[in-house]
Amino acid sequence: MPSMAQREFRSSVQNSKPNPKFPTVSHFSMRQKIAEHRRSLPIATVEKRLIEEVRKNDILIVVGETGSGKTTQLPQFLYNAGFCREGKMVGITQPRRIAAVTVAKRVAEECEVELGQKVGYSIRFDDTTSNLTRLKYMTDGLLLREALLDPHLSRYSVIIVDEAHDRSVHTDVLLALLKKIQRTRSKPTGEKTEIGNLALEVQTNTRDENVPQQNGVSRGCQGRKLSPLKLIIMSASLDARVFSEYFGGAKAVHVQGRQFPVDILYTVHPESDYIDAALVTIFQIHLEEKPGDILVFLTGQDEIESVERLVQERLQHLPEDKRKLLPVPIFSALPSEQQMKAFAPAPTGFRKVILATNIAETSITIPGIRYVIDPGFVKARSYDPRKGMESLDVVPASKAQTLQRSGRAGREVPGKCFRLYPEREFEKLEDSTKPEIKRCNLSNIILQLKALGIDDIVGFDFIDRPSSGAIVKALAELHALGALTDDGKLEDPAGYQMSRLPLEPIYSKALILANQYNCLEEMLITVAVLTVESIFYDPREKREEARTAKNHFASVEGDHLTYLSVYRESDEFLEKKKVAGSGNNIDKIMKKWCKENFVNSRSLKHARDIYRQIREHVEQMGFNVSSCGNDMLEFRRCLAASFFLKAALRQLDGTYRAMESGEVVHIHPTSVLFRAKPECVIFDELMQTSKKYIKNLTRIDPLWLTELAPHHYKTAE
Numbered sequence: 001m002p003s004m005a006q007r008e009f010r011s012s013v014q015n016s017k018p019n020p021k022f023p024t025v026s027h028f029s030m031r032q033k034i035a036e037h038r039r040s041l042p043i044a045t046v047e048k049r050l051i052e053e054v055r056k057n058d059i060l061i062v063v064g065e066t067g068s069g070k071t072t073q074l075p076q077f078l079y080n081a082g083f084c085r086e087g088k089m090v091g092i093t094q095p096r097r098i099a100a101v102t103v104a105k106r107v108a109e110e111c112e113v114e115l116g117q118k119v120g121y122s123i124r125f126d127d128t129t130s131n132l133t134r135l136k137y138m139t140d141g142l143l144l145r146e147a148l149l150d151p152h153l154s155r156y157s158v159i160i161v162d163e164a165h166d167r168s169v170h171t172d173v174l175l176a177l178l179k180k181i182q183r184t185r186s187k188p189t190g191e192k193t194e195i196g197n198l199a200l201e202v203q204t205n206t207r208d209e210n211v212p213q214q215n216g217v218s219r220g221c222q223g224r225k226l227s228p229l230k231l232i233i234m235s236a237s238l239d240a241r242v243f244s245e246y247f248g249g250a251k252a253v254h255v256q257g258r259q260f261p262v263d264i265l266y267t268v269h270p271e272s273d274y275i276d277a278a279l280v281t282i283f284q285i286h287l288e289e290k291p292g293d294i295l296v297f298l299t300g301q302d303e304i305e306s307v308e309r310l311v312q313e314r315l316q317h318l319p320e321d322k323r324k325l326l327p328v329p330i331f332s333a334l335p336s337e338q339q340m341k342a343f344a345p346a347p348t349g350f351r352k353v354i355l356a357t358n359i360a361e362t363s364i365t366i367p368g369i370r371y372v373i374d375p376g377f378v379k380a381r382s383y384d385p386r387k388g389m390e391s392l393d394v395v396p397a398s399k400a401q402t403l404q405r406s407g408r409a410g411r412e413v414p415g416k417c418f419r420l421y422p423e424r425e426f427e428k429l430e431d432s433t434k435p436e437i438k439r440c441n442l443s444n445i446i447l448q449l450k451a452l453g454i455d456d457i458v459g460f461d462f463i464d465r466p467s468s469g470a471i472v473k474a475l476a477e478l479h480a481l482g483a484l485t486d487d488g489k490l491e492d493p494a495g496y497q498m499s500r501l502p503l504e505p506i507y508s509k510a511l512i513l514a515n516q517y518n519c520l521e522e523m524l525i526t527v528a529v530l531t532v533e534s535i536f537y538d539p540r541e542k543r544e545e546a547r548t549a550k551n552h553f554a555s556v557e558g559d560h561l562t563y564l565s566v567y568r569e570s571d572e573f574l575e576k577k578k579v580a581g582s583g584n585n586i587d588k589i590m591k592k593w594c595k596e597n598f599v600n601s602r603s604l605k606h607a608r609d610i611y612r613q614i615r616e617h618v619e620q621m622g623f624n625v626s627s628c629g630n631d632m633l634e635f636r637r638c639l640a641a642s643f644f645l646k647a648a649l650r651q652l653d654g655t656y657r658a659m660e661s662g663e664v665v666h667i668h669p670t671s672v673l674f675r676a677k678p679e680c681v682i683f684d685e686l687m688q689t690s691k692k693y694i695k696n697l698t699r700i701d702p703l704w705l706t707e708l709a710p711h712h713y714k715t716a717e
């Protein structure tokens with residue numbers, strides 16, 4: 001069996017003391033069990049004090065150890081203290097969808113209510129809240145969208161921004177917006193106030209229960225009394241000082257302690273191959289440690305899928321009775337119901353090994369996890385606005401991230417975290433992750449700020465200001481896409497429509513144009529496939545077979561049309577099977593079809609999900625989903641009209657020049673146009689890996705650019 005040498009680990013000091021009060025509860029009823037559990041959480045001892053602090057301070061920063069009970073308990077304390085009277089809500093934001101969903105489920109269980117009653121969640125394309133909901137868990141991006149419809153977030157009495165240390169771009173923008181809203185809501189009534197350029201009058205009328213609702217959100221707040229808004233910023237590993245300063249010296253409180261200890265172990269020597277080290281550690285735990293599931297942090301889908309295969313392979317080398325180890329992947333490109341499999345108990349006698357990206361890093365509790373394996377890496381996005389180029393690099397995780405990771409253990413029983421590097425390396429890690437706002441394309445977020453009425457983006461009170469280069473680039477892009485007027489205001493109607501669609505502006509633009517070109521059906525499929533990770537499955541050991549299978553779908557016009565034919569063929573196949581009465585077995589049959597055709601079944605399933613969801617959105621906007629049939633010329637012209645900012649021309653030496661940035665780029669080997677090398681293409685992605693690559697291409701006629709985007713490509717006089 002390859003590379004199964006044992007790793008030598010060294011334990012660091014235990015990072016906290018066990019809580020001896022936690023009783024053995026097997027004989028208790030579920031209800032008593034939960035009540036007892038809640039009482040045993042460290043935060044339970046400071047409930048009164050926390051509520052007093054919230055009453056005294058409009059902004060409170062709460063720092064507490066992972067597992068101390070912040071996310072699940074504080075909202076319940078606030079409810080019990082009367083913060084949800086008169087129909088008000090406590091909103092809790094999370095940077096990740098999965099946390100919003102699973103924590104809401106848990107809190108509903110603790111409150112003994114059905115999800116969607118007192119406790120609910122709302123995430124993009126999935127809203128379980130109702131008029132009864134008082135504790136609402138949601139993503140930070142969703143609350144930003146809610147502010148478009150209700151600029152004062154008037155239904156909330158308290159908003160808790162959880163996991164603020166994560167510094168997602170949405171968290172940062174939300175904090176700035178909440179600061180502004182809070183100021184507005186604390187003004188004396190009757191005074192004219194402004195959020196961005198949306199002037200609103202604060203009135204003294206009593207709450208109007210009949211305010212029209214849209215997607216469960218009240219529209220505007222005229223005619224309603226505005227009560228002050230309380231803000232709570234929360235995290236385990238937050239740099240409280242930064243947030244306190246940003247909020248003018250806001251008070252910070254610390255919640256001490258956690259329920260169970262987590263023993264941190266480091267390797268004695270550095271590892272040259274962290275994947276191999278992770279595999280060895282998985283088997284070391286499986287064969288030597290007490291029962292309990294394992295959570296491994298990897299950097300992306302490819303890595304997860306290859307470890308999944310390697311675990312399966314290596315299991316075959318073990319005696320029959322030692323093979324009860326079940327790998328379960330979890331990453332953001334998985335459809336939600338597949339992500340939820342990680343939370344289901346392992347079959348009897350089996351040990352689960354969850355292979356996760358950093359989506360499992362914060363906030364969540366995965367029942368059964370006793371061991372965490374942390375190789376110490378993460379895939380981080382960076383963006384060069386000058387070149388319009390993104391790169392995804394595997395970099396060391398920050399200390400804050402590694403603390404979060406180890407905090408996924410020790411939540412139900414004492415745990416162990418195996419860090420796959422020596423302790424001295426930990427000291428060298430950055431304290432926290434660089435805020436995403438400083439390393440991403442800002443066009444989406446700026447479009448949203450504009451839609452919120454905030455026109456002065458440069459003067460906006462960001463906690464960490466993005467570079468002016470990145471702001472200028474995003475404004476120029478939005479202007480070129482027709483979302484902004486010459487003086488930087490939201491264009492009517494394109495800008496408003498684009499801000500309503502939960503997609504990157506360029507995809508929204510493509511859907512709006514496709515509506516005019518009568519190829520909305522084709523564009524919906526294309527955008528859905530572009531949104532997921534690669535639709536093709538390309539295992540290293542079967543490269544030739546995979547290539548032959550791909551050729552079957554390949555279009556000489558490029559990747560977008562190739563994706564269309566994969567999607568459509570799979571659809572036809574599905575329909576045929578349904579007609580033939582294979583309804584119950586459909587998942588299995590589809591998986592087989594995908595395997596034979598080297599299509600990634602997970603990605604395809606996810607694309608279908610996204611297709612359905614975006615289709616609902618465009619239909620709500622009044623678009624008619626029509627198809628251009630076989631007229632692929634019209635579809636390609638529509639692609640050119642939408643992606644004109646991402647066009648590249650072939651040069652004499654066979655390389656390409658990206659027309660917007662002037663960068664020399666190469667067609668990615670996974671593109672169906674890799675060998676054909678057409679004269680001119682539009683692309684979806686410009687990525688720096690070993691070279692500067694363009695991915696997802698369609699062949700276009702260069703003359704279309706001046707014809708279809710004359711404002712951008714002026715013809716020489």
Ligand SMILES: Nc1ncnc2c1ncn2[C@@H]1O[C@H](COP(=O)(O)OP(=O)(O)OP(=O)(O)O)[C@@H](O)[C@H]1O
Pocket residue numbers: 041064065066067068069070071072073102103106235236259362363364365366367407410411412
């Ligand atoms: N879905 C769940 N199933 C079982 N136990 C859970 C679940 N969610 C939470 N718990 C229990 O409640 C405890 C507190 O969880 P909570 O998420 O409130 O902590 P936290 O302080 O917010 O942690 P973090 O900083 O990691 O988000 C967990 O340690 C665990 O024991």
